[in-house]
Amino acid sequence: MxxxxxxxxxxxxxxxxxxxxxxxxxxxxxxxxxxxxxxxxxxxxxxxxxxxxxxxxxxxxxxxxxxxxxxxxxxxxxxxxxxxxxxxxxxxxxxxxxxxxxxxxxxxxxxxxxxxxxxxxxxxxxxxxxxxxxxxxxxxxxxxxxxxxxxxxxxxxxxxxxxxxxxxxxxxxxxxxxxxxxxxxxxxxxxxxxxxxxxxxxxxxxxxxxxxxxxxxxxxxxxxxxxxxxxxxxxxxxxxxxxxxxxxxxxxxxxxxxxxxxxxxGGNAPFLIFDDADLDAAVDGAMIAKFRNIGQACTAANRFIVHSSLAEEFVARVTERVRAMKIGSGLADGVNIGPLIDGKAVSGTEELVADAVDRGARVTTGGERVDGPGFFYQPTVLSDVAPGTRLLHEEIFGPVLGVTTFDTEEEGVAAANDTEYGLVSYAYTRDLARAHRLIDSLETGMMGLNTGLVSNAAAPFGGVKAxxxxxxxxxxxxxxxxxxxxxxxxx
Known part of the structure; x- marks a missing residue:
């Protein structure tokens, strides 16, 4: 980057x-x-x-x-x-x-x-x-x-x-x-x-x-x-x-x-990628769902829950995309990642990444604040995020993409629902029957099925639970x- x-x-x-x-x-x-x-x-x-x-x-x-x-x-x-x-x-x-x-x-x-x-x-x-x-x-x-x-x-x-x-x-x-x-x-x-x-x-x-x-x-x-x-x-x-x-x-x-x-x-959006997903589409959707607005959105994907058979390739692809991002003033040409809103936001993002690394997560790109002027943090990808890590339970509100894995649909849905929040969820699968099951099983007020962007003035925006x-x-x-x-x- x-x-x-x-x-x-x-x-x-x-x-x-x-x-x-x-x-x-x-x-x-x-x-x-x-x-x-x-x-x-x-x-x-x-x-x-x-x-x-x-x-x-x-x-x-x-x-x-x-x-x-x-x-x-x-x-x-x-x-x-x-x-x-x-x-x-x-x-x-x-x-x-x-x-x-x-x-x-x-x-x-x-x-x-x-x-x-x-x-x-x-x-x-x-x-x-x-x-x-x-x-x-x-x-x-x-x-x-x-x-x-x-x-x-x-x-x-x-x-x-x-x-x-x-x-x-x-x-x-x-x-x-x-x-x-x-x-x-x-x-x-x-x-x-x-x-x-x-x-x-x-x-x-x-x-x-x-x-x-x-x-x-x-x-x-x-x-x-x-x-x-x-x-x-x-x-x-x-x-x-x-x-x-x-x-x-x-x-x-x-x-x-x-x-x-x-x-x-608040939100703590899960981004589920099943073993039959179109991985090209999932990577494109992940970049939108995570890094739009520099990750500072209640609808931002917070937890990337990826089938174990695809996790390594998904991490490699998003890492490559994130490394190509340009950080700087949002008014400058070609910038993908602008500043966070203030110094407190930078410190909070820094703490969440440090906690994940302390618990065994691996930084594949980014992972550091950027010296000023301004309030910048590198867009970051973390693999092998462990259960109990703070970023799995707290709203990140920063450009940090953390990946954890699952093996069965039941495990994936349980991980997605393991939060007090329920604003939006994202899921990638080509199985129509599974897609209909997810509409019923994911505990969120909104859902993006094979898309990383759901907001529309003609659609009802809001969540459930907290x-x-x-x-x-x-x-x-x-x-x-x-x-x-x-x-x-x-x-």
Whole structure:
């Protein structure tokens, strides 16, 4: 693999990038005057600073959302949909701005950032179309004594907490269905990568979103701004994407006011390769499932569980592919592996690899941090990963591919399910009967069968077990922001 971490590609922030809080349609400073420094992880240098929301700012944002609720809910579905469609068109038109901004603040290679623009903007288009398809039903009750009307209505103001790893897609995946359903939102982007959300919010305003319908409160004190919102009875919905430990705490707080919740939490995805697999396809899928977004994805393959008859060849092939990767600034030409988000992420990856090696794993390539500037770790392949190794049980969130083996289908499935998580699984087999068995036996909310990429705006995204509650995307995504109401009309 080659390293080019000294390559500092010049880039400018978009001229219309806001750096304040968005409350009731106005960009404003924090009530405390505080600022958050946003840095480029490929250099560690500051890109800009933005307003740092306080608890008072969070309450002001909820004031605005609550005041906008009735009028936004009464807005014609077609009008809500057209605003989302205009936003989709503008994000697509400004794909260069959004892609370069994501690479600058998060570090992903520019080609992947363009891919995220395509994926993230699709939620805007999808839910612009779903806004006019909120259905109900009407019919005679079984006794013949009355007519039943079942209708849907917006759940109310929604608090959306997004992570740093997909700055555009995580925002659109939450904002678009909420707005389509008629719910105003307060969105809190991650302090590491808030800039993309700020630019998206400006595009939404330009597309016609009324004051108070979209509010943005980036903050360095997540708990401080979240607590007053979750304890306020005017808030009716919480949607969170992040770690399982934080999700558990938020669920406990949300229970006080019986909030509707959506939780997209941690993952520990198994990648099963059976003895009859197309190994060429499996290697291609492994590279996508592991190294997309520098391994910093909840859907990243975490455990490569390979049939013992194929393990040696699989390790050799992926090792060759990984050695050919180029490390450096995501804005540089030909870079496959950008920086991790910060120094803590590098140290955490380093610890997981060290633990695996201490337990007998063999490093076939990589295995070391890269000297700065920036926060880089070599893409790594580990073979002979032993049971009990931490990376088999913890989310890696880094460019480390660890291989363990199995002999029978039952052993492979048991190993895949040996985790508290259940977000996504990947399986490669040419046996159709086995494929159908895996659909039933793998304990995950999503599954990639002979593919290493499952995400799609038209598909329900979410997990089971400790990986969360609810679904995002697809028809299910808008239902997370709707309440069902039943009315009886006597005959």
């Amino acid at each position: 080659s390293t080019d971490t000294e390559n500092r590609v010049s880039a400018q922030l978009p001229a219309d990038l806001p750096t304040g809080l968005l409350i009731n349609g106005e960009w404003t400073d924090s009530s405390t005057g505080g600022r958050i420094s946003v840095t480029d992880p490929s250099t560690g240098e500051e890109l800009t600073s933005i307003a740092d929301a306080s608890a008072d700012d969070a309450v002001a944002a909820l004031d605005a959302a609550a005041a906008a609720q009735a009028e936004w809910a009464a807005t014609a579905p077609r009008t809500r949909g057209e605003i989302l469609r205009k936003t989709f068109d503008e994000v697509t038109r400004r794909k260069d701005d959004f892609a370069r901004l994501m690479t600058m603040e998060m570090g992903k290679p520019l080609a992947e950032a363009y891919g995220e623009v395509t994926y993230g903007s699709e939620f805007l288009r999808w839910f612009s179309e779903e806004a006019v398809r909120i259905n109900g039903r009407y019919g005679l009750n079984p006794e013949g004594t009355g007519r039943m009307v079942v209708s849907s209505r917006p759940v109310g103001p929604a608090y959306l907490i997004t992570p740093w790893n997909f700055p555009l897609a995580m925002a659109t995946r939450k904002i678009a269905p909420a707005l389509a359903a008629g719910c105003p939102v307060i969105i809190k982007p991650a302090a590491n990568t808030p800039l993309t959300t700020l630019l998206l919010a400006q595009v939404l305003i330009d597309a016609g979103v009324p004051a108070g319908v979209v509010n943005v409160i980036a903050s360095s004190d997540s708990a401080g701004v979240t607590k007053p919102l979750l304890s306020d009875p005017r808030l009716r919905k919480l949607s969170f994407t992040g770690s399982t430990p934080v999700g558990r705490r938020l669920l406990a707080q949300a229970a006080e006011n019986i909030l509707r919740t959506s939780m997209e939490l 990986s969360g509650l609810g679904r995002e995307g697809s028809q299910e995504g808008i239902e997370e922001y709707l309440e069902t109401k039943y009315t009886l009309i006597p005959a």
